[in-house]
Amino acid sequence: MKIKIISRSGRIPAYETGGAAGFDIRALLEHDFVLPAGGRALVPTGLYFEIPEGFEAQVRARSGLAIRHGIGLVNGVGTVDSDYRGEICVPLINWGDRDFVIHDGDRIAQVVISRVEQVEFEEVEVLSDTRRGGGGFGHTGV
Template sequence: MTIRIINKSKNSLPAYETAHAAGMDLRADVKETVELKPMERKLIPTGLFIELPEGFEAQIRPRSGLAFKHGIGIVNSPGTIDADYRGEIKVLLINFSTEVFEINPGDRIAQMVIARHEKVNWEEVEILNDTTRGEGGFGHTAVK
């Protein structure tokens, strides 16, 4: 699949880092180091603008290494870029750690997964088909 992209940053285009990777890294398009204090959230620009085909979305997800090593996440995870959005892709980072985290120009801050999605039509009914799980919700299968 080919997707049209405008790159207004000095960073390379998002790319798959390994042969079987699902996500492409997004990089910070900041002019100088940005400090993210504990429990602070900031919208970080990428300098990227994309034109997705109808029926697709771009999911913006946290990078596992940043989450594990530094407590950095994405507030609205996964963020969704719709096919009709033409603005700059920005990432809403949050610092869950107790230490200040620095975001430098070109740092890999998130990953983007391109995914197909379906549109649905609702069929309003009075009863749903039974399943083994039924109404079992949060924690219904226990820990062990």
């Protein structure tokens, strides 16, 4: 996958371990930024991806930030489409009860590259039957 970097660190994202599904991306900030409790912000990374057609980049929260500080993504999981060429920015939210300081170069999210398929839609009057049918949201008793 091609990548353009405008960050001062000039670091290409890397998988932290051999078995990692995602790679971390870092904040690109002129100054420390305070994300207040309950606040949201779009944090730049200085990264631009050229994602191959048939793939997407899924931007996800980092579990350590989530559990220790309540930091997550506003939209849960973000999708970066293969035809997007703009800067990768991360929509962070502070679900915690304390302000959170983000420093330049902090790892703020992780990215997983996944295959995607586009489907053709066929409008029908009736859908096929299944054992589950329309059951959802706790229909199995959990």
